[in-house]
Amino acid sequence: MLRTHHCNELNLQHLNQKVTLAAWVKTLRDKGKIIFVDIRDKFGITQLRAEEGKSPPEVIETMRKLGREFVVQVTGTVIERASKNPDLPTGEIEIEVEHIQILNPSKVPPFLIEDETDGGEDLRMRYRYLDLRRNTIRKNLELRHRIAQATRHYLDSQGFIEVETPMLIKSTPEGARDFLVPSRMNLGEFYALPQSPQTFKQLLMVSGFDRYFQIVKCFRDEDLRADRQPEFTQIDCEMSFVTQEDVLQMFEGLIRYLFQQIKGLELPAFPRMRYDDAMRLYGSDKPDTRFGMPFVELNELVKGKGFQVFDSAELVVGICAKGCAEYTRKQLDELTEFVKRPQIGAKGLVYVKCNADGTFKSSVDKFYTETDLQQWATKMQAEKGDLLLILSGETNKVRKQLCELRLEMGNRLGLRDKNQYSCLWIIDFPLLEYNEEDKRFYAMHHPFTSPKPEDLPLLDNESEYANIKANAYDMVINGVEVGGGSIRIYQRPLQEKMLSILGFSPEEAKAQFGFLMEAFEFGAPPHGGIAFGFDRLCSLFGGADTIRDFIAFPKNNAGRDVMINSPAPISQAQLDELGIRLVNKKA
């Protein structure tokens, strides 16, 4: 080793020891006759000291030449500081430098390599290796490592084995857009990168592996968000001979173990909420349950009083914001503007202030009496001082809009504390979802999800498709879908039926999924599983909204890596070899 100690190690117990350190120059403080240099490695900071007339002249000379991020190797004696720094673990000592060597100089870094950097996102990504020198980012990756290790430990202890599945697989029409890889040896044909190892893990169950997991990269070529990357990591799991209840117990166990190990938190049992209830009460299949403020439907109270907007609405629904009756005109206007933004798309917002003196003030006083408003307030369990916020319109749309408003109110009222964790299961998802554009049903989870046994007869009646429930479940924490899974179909006839409902001809079904259905004919066990979004889980544990700071080398929201500058054009020779001709070459 080029060092005897790292930079967070030395203290008064090492007094008078001769040590060698190797690290990066963090800051220089040249006081004239005396020079202090802080050096930094991933472990911590140690102060170097040199003094004119005392230190060797070549040491003084070299130390004056140093710049930020120079890599140096220093030999010297551990001495007690004349003035100590209680903020540093090494703050009681310093190194009296006897020899210093510049192992590598550095250009001036383009941003400050400090916890509070002055660098913007773009610049940090271009010099990601410098960004990763910062404590905050490195700690995020250390957190990710610990979560991964704890996950492996838990699943191993429960009899799961980690099996790798291929990255070069086959494109399928269902689901997200695939990333494709041309095959040189099979000209004109393409591999696809896996959107998830779904079919392979099912085949491992057919193979009798009983319990499988993998912390694995998945690829989806869709537009990105702060919490979405084109390549992301899943904790992918599958178990044989299980019911939904077994899967929920096992993986609730995993998440509670992680909270215990990583955060030191003992979480209560996770509540279960049916999908229909989640949509009715929160307008979302991933409700943030850190706070209440559930939806209250008001149709029967508001109709027929001459207010055309409500009379013509399919659903009139509101939330009660505790203690907000004092909101000013300006604040109410802000909320109205919020729901009218194009992304939300509400036409307007009706409010009712439940005044402290028991009176009501609303934006619809023209149409409704005090008695009417009192009824609303009672139904919404409002007290004096509360504010009712009501939206109306087509059911699905208005629920989505009110969901956004509820989250906004949660933010405004400080009810979404990053250090508080509210976990729950959403269960009883619909099996199928109608797509207006394509005029057909799609699998809500994926085509291998099994229907609830009691709903099997509905598969024969197209008008009932939308009412079929699936053995599918999501885990939601703080309004984030961290994982989801299902009990799978394991019998060929049912899988064939499912694919035909999804619009596959028997020939297409055989071409796409014949291998899976054939496997089902060789003694496939009942099985089911789940996959967790590992990057999201890490950001949640780290209290961040973006997953990028938990990925060593992330891509920007156009899917570009601005450090290596990918994607990039390839040579004509490569294209020729792959038999590819570009039609729309970007100039």
Add this chain to the structure above:
RNA sequence: GGAGUGGUAGUUCAGCUGGUGAGAACGCCUGCCUGUCACGCAGGAGGCCGCGGGUUCGAGUCCCGUCCAUUCCGCCA
């Protein structure tokens, strides 16, 4: 594919209804400083105001286009 926000010094940003010097802080350079640790003090360098058009006597500022970044909607089984 659509909407919002932003682009001015190495960096983060300010720059009002268009009107004589394009600014601050941090960073960088030079000098001074024997207990600093957000060191201090003095001085200095550093700018195609993203790019291209337009309006105007005059544009960092207004308009149009375009590129880049970012957030969201669509999309993501």
